[in-house]
Every structure is written in C-alpha cells, then in structure tokens.
Amino acid sequence: MRARLLAVPVAALVGVTALAAVPTTADAAPAATTKRIKTFKNGYPIPAKKVAKWHLSQRELKEVAKAKRWASTPKSRSVIRCESGFDYNMVDGPYKGAWQFLDSTWRGAGGGRYASAANRAPKFAQDHIAWKLHQRSGWGPWSCA
Numbered sequence: 633m634r635a636r637l638l639a640v641p642v643a644a645l646v647g648v649t650a651l652a653a654v655p656t657t658a659d660a661a662p663a664a665t666t667k668r669i670k671t672f673k674n675g676y677p678i679p680a681k682k683v684a685k686w687h688l689s690q691r692e693l694k695e696v697a698k699a700k701r702w703a704s705t706p707k708s709r710s711v712i713r714c715e716s717g718f719d720y721n722m723v724d725g726p727y728k729g730a731w732q733f734l735d736s737t738w739r740g741a742g743g744g745r746y747a748s749a750a751n752r753a754p755k756f757a758q759d760h761i762a763w764k765l766h767q768r769s770g771w772g773p774w775s776c777a
C-alpha cells in the first residue's frame with residue numbers, strides 16, 4: 633500500500649516537469665508583438681518633405697524610428713505629461729518644448745540642425761533629440777522621471 637501512494641505523486645511530478653520543458657507559444661509572443669511605427673509611402677518614419685528638408689541620412693532615419701517608439705512608451709509619455717502637458721510648443725522660462733530643453737542642451741545634443749530652440753522644432757525632432765540625450769544620460773536630465 634505504501635508503494636502505491638508514492639508511485640502516484642512521482643508519476644505526477646514526472647508529467648509536470650515534462651510539460652514545463654515544452655516551449656509554449658506564449659514564450660514567443662513578446663518577440664512577435666514589437667511595436668511597429670507608422671511609415672509613410674516612402675517607407676520612412678516621417679514624410680519625404682521632412683527627410684529632404686533636413687537632409688536626414690539612413691542612419692538618422694533609423695534613429696528617428698527608434699525615438700518615435702521610445703517616445704510612445706508609458707515612461708516617456710509620463711515624463712512629457714509632467715514636463716509640458718504634451719505641449720511641444722511650450723516655453724517655461726529657459727525651458728522649451730515638450731521635453732523642456734535648455735537651449736544649450738538642445739544644441740549640444742544636436743537639435744540645432746532642426747531649430748534654434750526646441751519649441752520651434754517639429755515633434756519628431758524633439759523626440760529624436762530627447763532619445764539621443766536619454767541614450768547618453770538616462771532619465772537624469774528630467775526631474776519628472
């Protein structure tokens with residue numbers, strides 16, 4: 633009688649470990665659900681006129697695409713909401729744009745190619761420069777992070 637009581641739990645454990653080793657479709661799902669960004673007829677993340685206006689290279693267009701995905705994450709959106717209330721034209725003392733850049737920080741991170749101040753640059757440019765700054769310094773530059 634004692635041998636039968638031990639045999640059932642052992643058989644059950646063998647079945648459980650065999651099931652645990654089988655990969656499920658849920659494991660593969662996160663890789664398949666990467667967020668896609670809107671592309672235009674030219675296949676770029678921004679309209680062709682803007683690509684031509686700022687002479688953006690293929691590398692920079694890839695950065696813009698990454699920046700658009702990054703700027704749409706919940707953490708980034710909460711920082712923008714806190715900093716400017718999603719107002720890309722905001723001026724609050726020396727801080728400008730949705731990400732509230734100082735003019736020196738804006739130009740130092742490469743924003744001068746788009747406009748002299750962040751609030752004068754298009755949304756994609758502000759997100760691109762914020763992404764570049766985040767790559768360099770993390771969330772440190774934003775007090776709301």
